[in-house]
Amino acid sequence: MRLPASDAPVSASLPGVTETTPRAEAAPATQDHTVHPDLQRWVSKRMGATVTEVASSHVPMLSQPDIVIDVIRKAAAAVQKS
Numbered sequence: 001m002r003l004p005a006s007d008a009p010v011s012a013s014l015p016g017v018t019e020t021t022p023r024a025e026a027a028p029a030t031q032d033h034t035v036h037p038d039l040q041r042w043v044s045k046r047m048g049a050t051v052t053e054v055a056s057s058h059v060p061m062l063s064q065p066d067i068v069i070d071v072i073r074k075a076a077a078a079v080q081k082s
Helices: 037-046 065-081
Strands: none
Touching: none
């Protein structure tokens, strides 16, 4: 199965998402051996995310919880402002 790539704005393809919806936050794990860090960076860039790289394996929420919670707090603050 082939999925076509699209550069259309997210709001054009998802109901309930508008141009004022806050941008995404991402925390790529730089030592991940499950999902290559370069792929994580590429996906983060493609979705326009604010990136906070984490020196961690595949589960940064276990090895670097303080960094992950900071990323979550930033995302929550962005939603509250909108």
